Structure formats: structure tokens, C-alpha cells
Amino acid sequence: MTIQPRAFAHVRLTVTDIERSRAFYDAVLGLPVAFDLPPDADEKTREQLAFLFGGVIYQLGDSLLGLRPVASDRFDEDRVGLDHVSFAVDGRADLERASRHLDQLGVAHEGIKDIGAGYILEFRDPDDIALELFAPGG
Numbered sequence: 450m451t452i453q454p455r456a457f458a459h460v461r462l463t464v465t466d467i468e469r470s471r472a473f474y475d476a477v478l479g480l481p482v483a484f485d486l487p488p489d490a491d492e493k494t495r496e497q498l499a500f501l502f503g504g505v506i507y508q509l510g511d512s513l514l515g516l517r518p519v520a521s522d523r524f525d526e527d528r529v530g531l532d533h534v535s536f537a538v539d540g541r542a543d544l545e546r547a548s549r550h551l552d553q554l555g556v557a558h559e560g561i562k563d564i565g566a567g568y569i570l571e572f573r574d575p576d577d578i579a580l581e582l583f584a585p586g587g
Contacts, residue, residue: 459506460534461515462578465523467504469575470516476554478536480507480514509536524578533579535569540584544570547582 464470474480484506486498506515514534526532538544544561547570551558558572567586573579 457512459513459515461504461506461517462531462534462574462576463517463520464504464574464576464578465518465520466575467516467518470518471505473556473575474507474514474516477551477556478507480509482506483508483513484515520576524576526579531578533571533581535581535583538582538584541568544568544582544584 462470482505484498484501486495486501486503490498501515502517502519504515504517506513524531538547541561548558548561551570551572556572558570560570562569562571563586565586568584570582571579572581
């Protein structure tokens, strides 16, 4: 018998500067915040939310995307660990809108690529973490 997960519960990215990263993810993805430590939190709340490490967790559909600000180095997809994070969108038109949005924000990105099974749009966050948007083909 094997473990049979049905989906990812969450992904948490380790970042160097939470303000810079939050500004980027807020502007690019605009996800609602699921967990964040309020500035006026009492000690009990601080203890309950200690797992945030001063970061934030966003709601992404049925999953969560977290930012954990404890890194002191730079991302490298050629090290053991994370290669990239891919976010699903509905179709190629969404990638075209995303490309224009990234342009407006001044975020460098690749062109939309046809990879056979669908289309991808690749870009990087402020810590150079590789991100992509994926749209199914068809």
C-alpha cells in the first residue's frame, strides 16, 4: 500500500525580504491572505502563529502559498530542493493577460512557450525563485 495524497496542501517559499516579497506576490498574483500576524497581536496569538516565522500565507484555491523570511542566500534551481513553482490558469488568453500585467509591473519574463501539453509563461520573484504560469493546450 502507498500513501495516496489528493493534492498539495501548501507550498512555502523561503525568502530574504518579506516586505519586498509580499509587495511582489501581492502585485503579481493578488491572492487573499489566509494567515498573517496582526501588528497588534497579543502573546497568545503570536504563539499560535509562530509557524509563520514573520511571513505570510496566501489562499490559492484549495491550497496555500506561504512566504517564510529566513533566507540569507539566493535561489538556485540546480541545488537539491525546489526547481520552480507552477501556477495553473485556465487558458492561453490568461497567459497573454498575465504577460501584459508583468510588463506593466516591470517584471521580466520569457515569452509564452508551447510545450505540447500546454503553454507556459516563466518569470522570477525578487529572490530569483523560478515561477511559471501553466495553461492546458487545446
